[in-house]
Amino acid sequence: MIVIMKQSAEQEQIDKLKKEFEEMGLQIHLSQGVNTTLMGLVGDTTKIDIGKVASMDIVEEVKRIQEPYKKANRKFHPQDTVIEVGSAKIGGGNFQVIAGPCSVETPQQICQVAQAVKASGASLLRGGAFKPRTSPYAFQGLRGEGISLLSQAKKETGLPIVTEIMSYEDIDLFDDVDVIQVGARNMQNFELLKQLGKLDKPILLKRGMSATIEEFLMSAEYIMAQGNEKVILCERGIRTFETKTRNTLDMSAVPMLKKLSHLPVMIDPSHATGIPWMVEPMTLAAIAAGADGVMIEVHNDPPKALCDGAQSLRPEQFDSLMKKVQKTAEFFKTL
Ligand code: PEP
Ligand code: MN
Numbered sequence: 001m002i003v004i005m006k007q008s009a010e011q012e013q014i015d016k017l018k019k020e021f022e023e024m025g026l027q028i029h030l031s032q033g034v035n036t037t038l039m040g041l042v043g044d045t046t047k048i049d050i051g052k053v054a055s056m057d058i059v060e061e062v063k064r065i066q067e068p069y070k071k072a073n074r075k076f077h078p079q080d081t082v083i084e085v086g087s088a089k090i091g092g093g094n095f096q097v098i099a100g101p102c103s104v105e106t107p108q109q110i111c112q113v114a115q116a117v118k119a120s121g122a123s124l125l126r127g128g129a130f131k132p133r134t135s136p137y138a139f140q141g142l143r144g145e146g147i148s149l150l151s152q153a154k155k156e157t158g159l160p161i162v163t164e165i166m167s168y169e170d171i172d173l174f175d176d177v178d179v180i181q182v183g184a185r186n187m188q189n190f191e192l193l194k195q196l197g198k199l200d201k202p203i204l205l206k207r208g209m210s211a212t213i214e215e216f217l218m219s220a221e222y223i224m225a226q227g228n229e230k231v232i233l234c235e236r237g238i239r240t241f242e243t244k245t246r247n248t249l250d251m252s253a254v255p256m257l258k259k260l261s262h263l264p265v266m267i268d269p270s271h272a273t274g275i276p277w278m279v280e281p282m283t284l285a286a287i288a289a290g291a292d293g294v295m296i297e298v299h300n301d302p303p304k305a306l307c308d309g310a311q312s313l314r315p316e317q318f319d320s321l322m323k324k325v326q327k328t329a330e331f332f333k334t335l
Contacts, residue, residue, distance in 0.1 A: 001048065002063050002075055003039040009058035014039070017058065024048070029070075031077045036060075040076035042225075067260070069217040071224035072231070077262040083202050083230045085178050086160040088123040090202075090232055091264030095329045096293035098162050098179075098204075098266070099318060100126035101300075102308035103139065104146035112300045114153035116315035120322040124179065125150070125159040126295060130166045131307060132185045139306040144173045151176045162204060162295075168195040178202070184209050184236055184271075187219050197226025204295075206234045206268065209247060213256055220263060232264045233257055234295060237272030246274025246311070249282055254289040265290075270297040274311045280321045287328045296321075 005014055014037060018028050021041055029040035041048070045064075054062045065075055082092040090096050099122040104110045114125050129146025131139065142149065150161045160178035165171070166186065174180055179202045186192055187208035196203050203223055207216045220231045235254060237247025249272035257265045269282035283294050299305045299312035313321065 001041040001045040001050075002065060003041065003053060003059055004061040004063070005037040005039065006058055006060045007035060009037065013058045017056070021048075029076055031079070033079055036078075038076065038078070040065075040070060040073075042070045067217075068214070069221040069261075071229060072217050072220045072261045072263055074260060074262045079262060081229070081262045081264060083232060083264060085124060085202055086158070088160065090266075091292050093333075094292065095287060095325070096124065096266075097122045097322065097325065098124040098126050098293065098295040099298045100162075101128075101305065102270075102297050102312065103128040103131055103306050104142055104149050104163075105306050107149055107152060109300060110149050110153045111156055113298055113315065114157045114159055116300070117298055117318060118157045118159050120315070120319040121326065122159070122318075122322070124162050125153060125157065126162045126181075126297075127153075128307070129163050129173075130170065132164070132166055132183050133307070143170075147173050147177065154178075165192070165196070168192055171195070174201075179204050179232070182206060182219075187211055187216065190219075190222055193219060193222035194226055197223040197228045199228055200230075201228070202230040202232060203228065204232045204234055204266070206236045207238070207250075207253070209237070209239045211238075213253055213260070216253075217257075217261060220261070232266060232292075233261070234266045234268055235272070236268040245272070245278070247272050249273060251282075251285055251289050254286065254291045258290050264292040266293040266295055267291050268295045270295070270308070270311045270313075276302075276311055276313050276317065279311075279313055280317075280324065283321060283325060284328050287325065287332055 026043040031038040080092040083090045099117040104127040131141035162179040164181040181204045184206045237249045240248040267286045269279045297312040298318045302309040302312040
């Protein structure tokens with residue numbers, strides 16, 4: 001339920017009403033815009049007498065929210081959420097690029113790629129340390145050692161780091177990690193989501209490969225319900241009958257998610273298409289679709305990569321893409 005306050009409502013009156021709702025066991029989510037203050041009510045609102053609240057002097061309107069996601073809902077929070085990671089602002093019309101290898105492999109590899117993507121204008125560094133592989137015999141990642149190497153690359157370049165968590169047991173290794181990624185395969189690992197919800201750290205949540213948009217938002221809600229509202233949504237392609245691309249990039253999810261939610265939305269054109277030459281057109285299309293950024297796989301020697309070399313860009317390809325990203329983003333700002 002949302003309660004829209006009148007412009008004339010005084011802070012003291014708003015606080016008093018908020019306290020009354022809290023005493024009813026509800027969680028209150030205040031959203032203070034330039035012209036309006038909204039109160040989002042989460043919990044069992046059936047005991048609230050809507051007519052009584054609507055007739056209060058300080059209340060403009062009361063609405064029930066039909067959707068099962070509340071904190072992620074744009075109706076609860078009309079302004080875009082902007083998440084600050086280092087000096088990068090994610091959300092609210094800032095287009096940010098996360099780049100780096102699929103997996104962290106060696107100190108030279110991660111540091112070289114980090115230097116290269118930084119020089120081209122990426123604002124965050126990615127690299128998998130815990131890898132969710134289809135085969136148990138495939139490279140599983142350097143685990144804790146991989147995170148230490150990411151920290152080293154962060155020290156050398158100043159780029160904040162993004163890496164995937166697969167089990168909450170490993171959380172102590174993530175102290176220096178700036179954004180924790182939840183991969184597609186764990187989008188509905190609800191226990192993991194609940195634990196991450198207790199942190200004060202941005203979470204990059206990838207869409208499950210067969211998840212609907214509503215299921216995706218409900219997973220974000222799991223994190224937010226525990227108090228962590230710093231969630232970045234990432235569309236990474238879904239499973240369809242198509243075989244020409246690794247997955248099918250659901251670009252229409254971008255404007256839909258932006259409409260339904262205030263959370264930042266990114267796309268991952270590398271995992272979505274699995275084809276390096278498709279990364280550039282899909283990145284430019286993401287700008288046009290209104291995405292807040294992209295996550296791109298870049299490797300210094302793709303044929304030798306231990307994971308996903310076939311879809312990775314070389315640093316010089318990434319550099320040429322970034323020049324187009326800058327021009328395209330500037331162009332769209334003028335529209
Ligand atoms: C990744 O980003 O390294 C990854 C494994 O992606 P996804 O979870 O989208 O498959
Ligand atoms: Mn990968």
